[in-house]
Amino acid sequence: MDDQKVILQMTSTQVQEDGQQAVMELTTSATLHRKGDAAVLEYEESGDEGLSGQTCIEMKGDTVTLSREGESSMHLLLRQGCKYVSTYVTPFGRLNMEALPTRVMYAMSGAEGRIELEYHMHVQNQYVGLNRVSVQFHHSA
Numbered sequence: 194m195d196d197q198k199v200i201l202q203m204t205s206t207q208v209q210e211d212g213q214q215a216v217m218e219l220t221t222s223a224t225l226h227r228k229g230d231a232a233v234l235e236y237e238e239s240g241d242e243g244l245s246g247q248t249c250i251e252m253k254g255d256t257v258t259l260s261r262e263g264e265s266s267m268h269l270l271l272r273q274g275c276k277y278v279s280t281y282v283t284p285f286g287r288l289n290m291e292a293l294p295t296r297v298m299y300a301m302s303g304a305e306g307r308i309e310l311e312y313h314m315h316v317q318n319q320y321v322g323l324n325r326v327s328v329q330f331h332h333s334a
Contacts, residue, residue, distance in 0.1 A: 196226045197304045199330040201236055207314075209322040222333060225304055230254075232301060234330060238263075250308065250328065252299045257308060271310055273297040281316070291315040304332040 201223040207215045223236035231253035238261070239245040246263020259269040265283040271294040281288045296311035308328040314321050 196224050198333045199223050199225045199234070199304050200333045201234060201328060201330045203326065203328045205327075206325045207322045208325070210320060223330060225330065232306075234328075252301070252306075252308065255297065257297050257299060257310060271297045271312055288316050289318070291318075304330075306330055 199222070201219070201221055203217075203219045205217045205219075209215075219238070221236050221238070223234050225232065225234055227233070228251070231251050233252075234250040236248055237245065238248045246261050246265065249258075249260045251258040251260070256270060256272045259267070259271070261267050265281065267281045267290070268279055269290075269292055270277045270279075271292060273294050273296065276291060276293045278289070278291045281290045292312045292314055294310065294312040296309060298310075299308040300306055307330070308326070310324070310326040312324050314324050
């Protein structure tokens with residue numbers, strides 16, 4: 194598959210231990226391409242704190258990998274039921290993070306698809322909450 198321009202719509206919800214929720218929504222243009230037997234979505238991101246970077250979502254087999262490069266960087270491999278330990282690098286220092294996915298699902302057909310992720314996150318050995326990420330993408334007009 195050649196690179197295809199798509200519209201990506203993402204909703205990310207973090208549910209903290211006390212039940213409080215933080216919701217972030219993003220709609221942006223992205224590029225969908227094949228890399229071996231994986232499908233990869235790439236897009237530019239800028240956060241509320243002014244941090245920007247290139248984000249990749251790779252879908253392959255039973256795994257979804259989230260990678261971010263820029264002012265802050267991280268690599269998060271999500272496979273249902275498997276704990277993943279990594280480092281989140283920020284302008285303020287390095288943080289140890291750990292993710293335990295309870296739901297990793299994606300489906301796609303051509304340049305359309307969706308991704309559903311749910312995972313528990315610890316940062317610096319502190320539980321920060323349950324993250325739910327829902328991504329839909331479709332061919333841009």
